[in-house]
Amino acid sequence: MRPPNVMITRQRSPQLLALAFACGAAIGCQAEHANPEHCHYAAGDLTCADLYGEDRPFCVGPADGCPGAEAHYGCVAEPPAYECHSPCGAGTFASEDNTCPGSDDESEAEADGGDTPECGNGVTEADEQCDDGNEINDDACSNACILSICGDGITQATIGETCDDGNTQSGDECASNCTLPGTVIWSKIYEFESCDAAAVAVTSMGGADLVFTCGGPRRKLMGVDSNGDELWTVSTPTMTSGNPSIAVSNVDPDKFVIGGQLNGQGHVRYHKSNGSYDWISTIPLDSSTVYNVAIDNLGAVVAAGEVAGEPMLHHFTATGELEWSHFDASGGDFFAVATGPDNQIWVLQSLPFQVHSYSATGELLWTSASLIGHSKDDIGVDAEGNAFVVGNTAADNIDNFRIHKLGPDGVETWYKIHPSTGVDAHGNAIAVLPNGTSVVAGYTVGESQSQVGLLSWHSAAGTNLQEITYEDDDHPTTLFDVAVSTQGYAVAVGTCGPLKQLCLLKVTL
Secondary structure, three states: OOOOOOOOOOOOOHHHHHHHOOOOHHHOOOOOOOOOOOOOOOOOHHHHHHHHHHHOOEEEOOOOOOOOOOHHHHEEOOOOOOOOEOOOOOOOOOOOOOOOOOOOOHHHHOOOOOOOOOOOOOOOOOOOOOOOOOOOOOOOEOOOOOEOOOOOOOOOHHHOOOOOOOOOOOOOOOOOOOOOOOOEEEEEEOOOOOEEEEEEEEOOOOOEEEEEEEOOOEEEEEEEOOOOOEEEEEEEEEEOOOOOOEEEOOOOOOOEEEEEEEOOEEEEEEEOOOOOEEEEEEOOOOOEEEEEEEEOOOOOEEEEEEEOOEEEEEEEOOOOOEEEEEEOOOOOOEEEEEEOHHHOEEEEEOOOOEEEEEOOOOOEEEEOOOOOOEEEEEEEEOOOOOEEEEEEEEEOOEEEEEEEEEOOOOOEEEEEEOOOOOOOEEEEEEEEOOOOOEEEEEEEEOOOOOEEEEEEEEOOOOOEEEEEEEOOOOOEEEEEEEEEEOOOEEEEEEEEOOOOEEEEEEEEO
16 A cells, blocks of 8 residues: 555656557457557556645556546556456556566455454454454454464453463463462362371372371372362371371472381382382481482482481482482481482571581581571472471460572572461461472461461562462361472362361462
8 A cells, every 4th residue: 555645656658659659469458459648558557646746646457347447547546356456557457567667555355255353253364363343452352463372462351361370371470271379270189187287299190298297197099180070088107296298209290209218217208190109218327217209300319317316318229229318416306308409408407497408429618697487397499409497486475387488509698587467377288380489378366356278379589479368168277288280270188177188279370
């Protein structure tokens, strides 16, 4: 289309035209006595521009069914149908020669004789993905006639979105499926009662594996599918020793490891995806126990715990062979462990409350300064090798959790304390996404003045992104543990209702 208010002119030579467009086969004349002054036999649109300017800038060829070809030397005011347009003249139509100015105008869009596509006219045409004929931008078809999808930056309530930040990444203020983080995908309450401890790990198929103690000291294991339905449950001889711990292997798909104590000695059990065990290792030291386990990127198992109150760390191959052990004669137990890039190991010590880092071969890399906090809490690591520690501090008999971020060199980057609300906000566990977003699981006191489960999201910079309490019927009274998946969800385990039944929540990230 020629730009508005710009006239294209060319000086015509009648003599040249008479010579160039004399009737002959080579110039495609359509009539025996073609009029050389007719735009179709002359210079097409340029001839019309010379004769009539912007009033009649388009040339119609003298073909059957092409109105306007006889009057005004074939020059018309509106773009003709594609099969009638002769933009170049010389006895040709646009279908034969569209190299001249004006040949790429609206008439091309009318090759089928239709109108120019117009978003909002209720007809899906040309390159439009949709056209619902309205000016509502937050429905299933945007004002640009593009189908609405999660991640387009427009919150479309009609398709179930509650937010849309322009991406489909987890770990920010809007979950990867365009709902607010913490939105419940499903919740399940299981038959086990009087539960007092549990841990959870997500599997590659969208489900979860659990270890828990309910109604007795011995631990049970359970696997659930992506909908939370029970796949299998087995009992183990492993006795309770602090909070249970579980880790899933990324190398040996969905095999997992648990730790604990059996007959007064530390105990590590490596299980298959159906709950049966693959190998068992007992630490041959009296008064030893395993509090926490992790699996590195090569499938090696790390077990942290204590021997008679002093810290210990064991490193096993994926097939159960002990590679090295570390014992420390000073300080309290190692009660939380995590692995990360280069299979580096981070362990959290109870007294003093600090982090130690070891290489995969057992070399001590660094020890952090003492952190503020108390009680046996948790540690997680992001893809960059930053460690995130959750601890709890008490003031006036009220617990508030705090998060510490340590760089790969062990130097504290920041710490954030949960704002005091006059009631407990206790953190039991922390899970960390690759981008450094962390999720804390624990409990607080809800509006009903009863204890309720708590999930709290924090960015890599420590900003509180979202905080959710679950206060519906049979709500979780506490959440013991949380595990995150790169597939856009988290699974939290706790107890629900007055019978303290085992329950799971699957929520968006």
